[in-house]
Amino acid sequence: xxxxxxxxxxxxxxxxxxxxxxxxxxxxxxxxxxxxxxxxxxxxxxxxxxxxxxxxxxxxxxxxxxxxxxxxxxxxxxxxxxxxxxxxxxxxxxxxxxxxxxxxxxxxxxxxxxxxxxxxxxxxxxxxxxxxxxxxxxxxxxxxxxxxxxxxxxxxxxxxxxxxxxxxxxxxxxxxxxxxxxxxxxxxxxxxxxxxxxxxxxxxxxxxxxxxxxxxxxxxxxxxxxxxxx
Amino acid sequence: xxxxxxxxxxxxxxxxxxxxxxxxxxxxxxxxxxxxxxxxxxxxxxxxxxxxxxxxxxxxxxxxxxxxxxxxxxxxxxxxxxxxxxxxxxxxxxxxxxxxxxxxxxxxxxxxxxxxxxxxxxxxxxxxxxxxxxxxxxxxxxxxxxxxxxxxxxxxxxxxxxxxxxxxxxxxxxxxxxxxxxxxxxxxxxxxxxxxxxxxxxxxxxxxxxxxxxxxxxxxxxxxxxxxxx
DNA sequence: TCAATAGTGTCTATCAGACATTATATG
DNA sequence: CATATAATGTCTGATAGACACTATTGA
Numbered sequence: 001x002x003x004x005x006x007x008x009x010x011x012x013x014x015x016x017x018x019x020x021x022x023x024x025x026x027x028x029x030x031x032x033x034x035x036x037x038x039x040x041x042x043x044x045x046x047x048x049x050x051x052x053x054x055x056x057x058x059x060x061x062x063x064x065x066x067x068x069x070x071x072x073x074x075x076x077x078x079x080x081x082x083x084x085x086x087x088x089x090x091x092x093x094x095x096x097x098x099x100x101x102x103x104x105x106x107x108x109x110x111x112x113x114x115x116x117x118x119x120x121x122x123x124x125x126x127x128x129x130x131x132x133x134x135x136x137x138x139x140x141x142x143x144x145x146x147x148x149x150x151x152x153x154x155x156x157x158x159x160x161x162x163x164x165x166x167x168x169x170x171x172x173x174x175x176x177x178x179x180x181x182x183x184x185x186x187x188x189x190x191x192x193x194x195x196x197x198x199x200x201x202x203x204x205x206x207x208x209x210x211x212x213x214x215x216x217x218x219x220x221x222x223x224x225x226x227x228x229x230x
Numbered sequence: 231x232x233x234x235x236x237x238x239x240x241x242x243x244x245x246x247x248x249x250x251x252x253x254x255x256x257x258x259x260x261x262x263x264x265x266x267x268x269x270x271x272x273x274x275x276x277x278x279x280x281x282x283x284x285x286x287x288x289x290x291x292x293x294x295x296x297x298x299x300x301x302x303x304x305x306x307x308x309x310x311x312x313x314x315x316x317x318x319x320x321x322x323x324x325x326x327x328x329x330x331x332x333x334x335x336x337x338x339x340x341x342x343x344x345x346x347x348x349x350x351x352x353x354x355x356x357x358x359x360x361x362x363x364x365x366x367x368x369x370x371x372x373x374x375x376x377x378x379x380x381x382x383x384x385x386x387x388x389x390x391x392x393x394x395x396x397x398x399x400x401x402x403x404x405x406x407x408x409x410x411x412x413x414x415x416x417x418x419x420x421x422x423x424x425x426x427x428x429x430x431x432x433x434x435x436x437x438x439x440x441x442x443x444x445x446x447x448x449x450x451x452x453x454x455x456x457x458x459x460x
Numbered sequence: 461t462c463a464a465t466a467g468t469g470t471c472t473a474t475c476a477g478a479c480a481t482t483a484t485a486t487g
Numbered sequence: 488c489a490t491a492t493a494a495t496g497t498c499t500g501a502t503a504g505a506c507a508c509t510a511t512t513g514a
Binding site: 061 | 287293
């Protein structure tokens with residue numbers, strides 16, 4: 001269905017110009033309750049900085065989402081529970097299409113030694129400067145998405161408890177939330193979470209008891225939204 | 231401050247591959263109270279569709295925002311009151327970095343004959359198919375931004391009345407709003423609008439009277455947000 | 461048994477939607 | 488003068504934040 005003629009822009013095509021198009025992915029997760037990021041060591045790139053996983057736009061590349069997924073697959077064994085385009089960053093001769101991805105807490109990633117707490121790498125001269133700006137935007141995107149989407153459930157492993165979900169919000173937003181109010185709002189939001197079958201409170205089985213367990217709900221968007229504290 | 235070494239990605243650079251990078255801009259405005267868009271006629275492109283104003287990423291291009299602004303300048307005399315990157319669309323051999331721009335209602339644009347009511351062009355086979363998807367996303371972006379930012383004031387000419395501002399919301403969202411409640415919320419939102427000097431209600435001058443006049447406020451983000459009706 | 465955390469319920473301030481009333485402009 | 492629209496005020500239901508209280512778990 002792709003039309004060659006239709007693919008040409010209004011302007012004259014400057015083909016073969018010295019432009020590099022690359023796809024970079026910010027993979028966020030939780031590590032010991034802290035927001036963490038996957039980075040590629042300097043040795044791999046020959047650079048003096050750690051970098052975001054990335055790959056250049058090859059001749060056969062057609063879909064940015066597919067490239068992003070393959071970049072992820074090359075650096076992490078974990079299937080992301082969330083992946084979307086962030087925005088595109090431009091510089092002299094380089095166009096970087098950035099993506100954000102999220103995997104649940106404590107999922108085995110490709111190499112734990114390449115996973116760092118965000119606070120330790122940001123502003124530490126550790127990560128490549130251009131990538132720091134991308135990471136900042138990626139984190140802000142996820143912070144914002146926690147408000148009106150159910151991404152938070154992409155950061156916990158199923159089944160999970162309400163307090164576990166609350167700690168996701170607290171870690172990503174960097175705040176503390178009132179447990180009681182948080183619980184009330186989550187359960188009042190249609191499709192956010194659903195009760196796990198073997199939830200307790202009357203379950204007479206001999207299994208170990210504990211907080212109520214939940215699974216991810218079917219809603220992508222939250223009504224009402226979970227707003228950040230002022 | 232740009233570092234050539236730092237600009238190379240983790241991967242091998244495929245330079246000179248047959249990739250076209252273009253910047254396309256969706257310029258939205260209001261025309262006779264309806265959401266309208268600037269399009270470039272088929273004759274200019276040699277295509278059989280109308281297109282979004284766009285330009286390819288030249289050798290000297292460094293900043294996408296600058297390219298977007300120059301694309302706009304080539305097709306419209308109006309200075310946009312709002313311009314931001316939307317997202318990047320990828321296809322076989324083409325990478326399109328899309329932007330959204332907004333100019334106030336009734337501003338003289340480069341050529342009114344190239345400005346169309348959105349409802350007339352979308353899904354009419356009039357505009358290039360790939361660009362229809364971009365326009366849809368651009369409109370949704372603006373619809374969403376009306377909720378939590380003050381973009382709406384970028385769509386009216388100063389000074390404006392509260393009902394004029396309300397009609398912006400009604401046109402972009404495609405709904406009707408309660409005048410009384412709308413007014414109360416706008417005026418209760420800090421920094422959204424500010425009173426125009428020669429507002430009436432006691433102004434004893436002999437000038438023609440009318441609804442209260444306002445100017446754009448200083449706030450970019452709205453607290454509280456103006457939520458869309460369910 | 462004590463401390464920490466999970467879960468439930470209540471109170472209050474705030475905000476959104478609906479509606480009533482008065483003022484102003486235009487035919 | 489009559490109608491449409493602007494502006495102001497009031498009422499009610501829903502929601503967020505604060506807090507009190509009980510239940511459960513584990514040291």
